[in-house]
Amino acid sequence: MSTDTDADARQQLIDLAAEFYDQFEDGNVPTMTLPTRTKSNIEYDEESNVWVYGDRTSTRSANSVRGARKLLKAIYTIEFLSRQLDEDRSSTLRELYYLSESWDAEEAQFNGQDESNKLVEDLEIVSEVKREDFHMRPEESGATLIGPLELIEQTRRGERQIHCQEDVGEGGYQIPNNPDTIEFTDHDIDFVLCVETGGMRDRLVENGFDTDYNCLVVHLKGQPARATRRITKRLHDELDLPVLVFTDGDPWSYRIFGSVAYGSIKSAHLSKYLATPEARYVGIRPQDIVEYDLPTDPLADSDVNALESELEDPRFQDEFWTEQIELQLDIEKKAEQQALAANGLDFVTDTYLPERLTEMGVL
Secondary structure (H helix, E strand, O other): OHHHHHHHHHHHHHHHHHHHHHHHHHHOOOEEEEEEHHHEEEEOOOOOOOOEEEEEEEEEEOOOHHHHHHHHHHHHHHHHHHHHHOOOOEEHHHHHHHHHHHHHOHHHHHHHHHHHHHHHHHHHHHHOOOOHHHHEEEOOOOOOEEEOEEEEEEEEEEEEEEOOOOOOOOOOOOOOHHHHHEEEEEEEEEEEEEEHHHHHHHHHHOHHHHHOOOOOEEEOOOOOOOOHHHHHHHHHHHHHEEEEEEOEEEHHHHHHHHHHOOOOOOOOOHHHHHHHOOEEOOOOOOOHHHHHHOOOOOOHHHHHHHHHHHHOHHOOOOOOHHHHHHHHHHEEEOOHHHHHHHHHOOOOHHHHHHHHHHHHHOO
């Protein structure tokens, strides 16, 4: 089912290929200019509260063998993606890597999936079109949501109307690769709760937390996929819903919160589509470890290094995070969400979350 978005994406690709052709015709060596994709060229935009690329750029030029190979691979990939859109097909990032093995120019074939993944990201940047609009998918993420939300999903069999409690099983509604194909039609949601682990997500659903508190539970499934972050942002921006992030109490989980709220370095070019700066942290705090005497694990050296790095990270430069990270370094402990079960299986839904959310003015 081809759409105007597909046509726009295809035209952007054709325009990009036409630029190479025009450079050839004018007697110039073909080039492609991109933001320098290094950590030193990533900036935290304090106005929008997300990660963005800085001003430094790098140029891919065909005046060297290495540069010519990169542009050749780009041209072959553009041709493949354009044909895919024209035929209303889709493929995974993994399939693109293997498909290149069939291309007639051996120099255009990828040496590994990292190379093909980065090229797709390059094309996103220069065309200003998301890979989802190229009909490119990652391998299945499996992230889900459940709660009082009604939506219409576009499928190959036409529109499908779904209530994300009544029309799904306990596993919930699986978030599609491109959440922009979804239309929100109605809801009784008071807030969105993004949950890191599958075990805690299942506990909330089993205890009826989504029903009792009109909550949409979104399973992040660890570091959240782009589709998960995109639908979370849409829920906030379009339905004006508070977004809370509920994770383990360790530095890696704090970064999961950071990726939902402020974006990630890898996808800095998509922060305006994926990041929700208004998201708030409701996960396990070092303060909770002390107050509730939670079961813990000792901090590893890598945890300590990560926490010390976060003290310098602009995403965590406020009084709350400074206080909590310094406390964690002092007690030298970390805890998982499931550690709350030491106080009973209903503790998280009857006591912990209601108290925290009330303190935060959400309930």
